[in-house]
Amino acid sequence: MKRRKFIGRTALAAITSALGSEIVFGNTLPDGYTLLGLQDPDPFSMFNKDSGMVLLNDRPWNMEAQAHLLDDKVTPNKYIFIRNNGLVPENIDVDNWTLTIDGESVVSSKTYTLAELKSKFQQHTYQLTLECGGNGRSEYNPPAKGNQWTIGAVYCAEWTGVRLRDVLEDAGIRNDAVYIGYHAIDEHLSRDPEKEPISRGAPMAKALQDETLLAFKMNGEDIPLVHGHPLRLVAGGWPASVSGKWVQRISVRNKEHDGPKMTGDAYRVPCNPVAPGEKVSEKDMCIIESMPVKSLITYPKTGAIISEGKKLNIRGHAWAGELEVSKMEYSIDFGATWKVCTIEKPANRLAWQHFSAQVSFPKKGYYEIWSRATDSQGTAQPMLIPGWNPKGYLNNACQRIAIKVG
Ligand SMILES: Nc1nc2c(c(=O)[nH]1)N[C@H]1C(S)=C(S)[C@@H](COP(=O)(O)O)O[C@H]1N2
Ligand SMILES: [Mo]
Numbered sequence: 001m002k003r004r005k006f007i008g009r010t011a012l013a014a015i016t017s018a019l020g021s022e023i024v025f026g027n028t029l030p031d032g033y034t035l036l037g038l039q040d041p042d043p044f045s046m047f048n049k050d051s052g053m054v055l056l057n058d059r060p061w062n063m064e065a066q067a068h069l070l071d072d073k074v075t076p077n078k079y080i081f082i083r084n085n086g087l088v089p090e091n092i093d094v095d096n097w098t099l100t101i102d103g104e105s106v107v108s109s110k111t112y113t114l115a116e117l118k119s120k121f122q123q124h125t126y127q128l129t130l131e132c133g134g135n136g137r138s139e140y141n142p143p144a145k146g147n148q149w150t151i152g153a154v155y156c157a158e159w160t161g162v163r164l165r166d167v168l169e170d171a172g173i174r175n176d177a178v179y180i181g182y183h184a185i186d187e188h189l190s191r192d193p194e195k196e197p198i199s200r201g202a203p204m205a206k207a208l209q210d211e212t213l214l215a216f217k218m219n220g221e222d223i224p225l226v227h228g229h230p231l232r233l234v235a236g237g238w239p240a241s242v243s244g245k246w247v248q249r250i251s252v253r254n255k256e257h258d259g260p261k262m263t264g265d266a267y268r269v270p271c272n273p274v275a276p277g278e279k280v281s282e283k284d285m286c287i288i289e290s291m292p293v294k295s296l297i298t299y300p301k302t303g304a305i306i307s308e309g310k311k312l313n314i315r316g317h318a319w320a321g322e323l324e325v326s327k328m329e330y331s332i333d334f335g336a337t338w339k340v341c342t343i344e345k346p347a348n349r350l351a352w353q354h355f356s357a358q359v360s361f362p363k364k365g366y367y368e369i370w371s372r373a374t375d376s377q378g379t380a381q382p383m384l385i386p387g388w389n390p391k392g393y394l395n396n397a398c399q400r401i402a403i404k405v406g
Pocket of ligand 1: 080081082083084085086131132133184185186197198226227239240241242243244245246247
């Protein structure tokens with residue numbers, strides 16, 4: 001019989017300090033055993049998420065909402081999707097947090113403490129829609145690698161912070177500035193300190209918009225850790241990957257930013273349509289900028305059963321990247337005919353808009369309700385999946401819910 005191997009003294013001392021409490025029977029602890037108390041708690045309680053959220057990955061943490069959970073006009077934290085490329089930082093030293101503006105095209109590098117950012121610059125609050133560029137990826141065929149998002153990688157929260165423009169102007173921008181790129185503190189999955197999990201950015205025109213914020217509050221409170229506490233770049237209407245969490249440095253570049261996930265096929269789509277599965281060379285791929293027009297029915301939940309003769313009030317949200325949604329329609333006959341929904345104006349530019357309609361059904365039976373938004377330039381959502389692309393981005397197909405009348 002093999003003797004049970006117990007833990008050594010040094011290892012015991014190390015885990016005792018990690019646990020923060022004496023391990024009473026520590027001398028009989030088997031070697032290599034991970035204490036329950038040191039295992040990750042379940043992500044729903046760790047990140048304060050609703051149990052209806054769907055976990056897609058635990059390393060890194062990725063979690064999405066379901067359509068009916070996104071019913072609020074301003075999305076509460078518990079229904080906000082989580083997307084990480086690396087490890088969520090631990091032990092953030094908020095008191096000593098600084099933001100540095102640097103890069104080839106800054107007049108002089110400048111570092112600000114959080115307190116300086118808050119007191120020196122005017123604060124602004126906007127509702128901003130953030131959607132992962134890969135939202136809807138699960139429907140592409142041939143399938144694309146990556147998180148298989150369905151429809152839940154989108155939200156509209158209220159962000160408070162200072163304008164990136166004000167801070168950049170304070171540091172001074174040179175005439176040759178073309179792009180900004182963010183650098184954050186999250187570690188690469190490999191824990192290699194030389195590697196950043198993601199460092200994206202935006203052209204100066206987007207960086208200088210009124211609504212592009214360096215935010216420290218989400219929905220009136222400190223930003224939750226997993227969403228970028230204590231400082232986050234927020235650029236509504238563009239792929240949410242532009243909105244760097246845990247930002248520590250913004251570089252003003254004299255060329256397109258070239259950090260991880262800015263180059264190759266990351267967050268890029270073929271500049272011209274390609275056949276599904278076709279190989280696309282790097283030079284034919286273009287960076288995703290404004291997200292396309294899209295909508296989501298958030299009430300009722302798909303699968304609802306209603307009684308015959310009753311009208312059904314449906315509602316949801318629609319958004320269109322940099323543009324506004326100017327028309328919202330629904331269909332109960334698989335897109336053969338469309339009826340108009342009421343659509344509200346956005347709370348501010350780049351916030352999603354709320355729609356509603358009262359739907360009548362001619363008789364008992366199975367129906368689907370499809371929703372279709374049209375942006376201010378006349379582009380409508382495609383009824384079925386849009387152009388295939390190698391990484392499965394930008395699926396803005398009409399959303400469908402099933403209803404039984406009976
Ligand atoms: N520092 C950092 N910022 C990041 C990411 C990341 O992994 N690290 N992921 C990006 C991507 S791809 C998305 S979709 C959004 C997700 O934001 P959320 O977790 O608040 O939903 O954050 C972006 N900002
Ligand atoms: Mo993303």
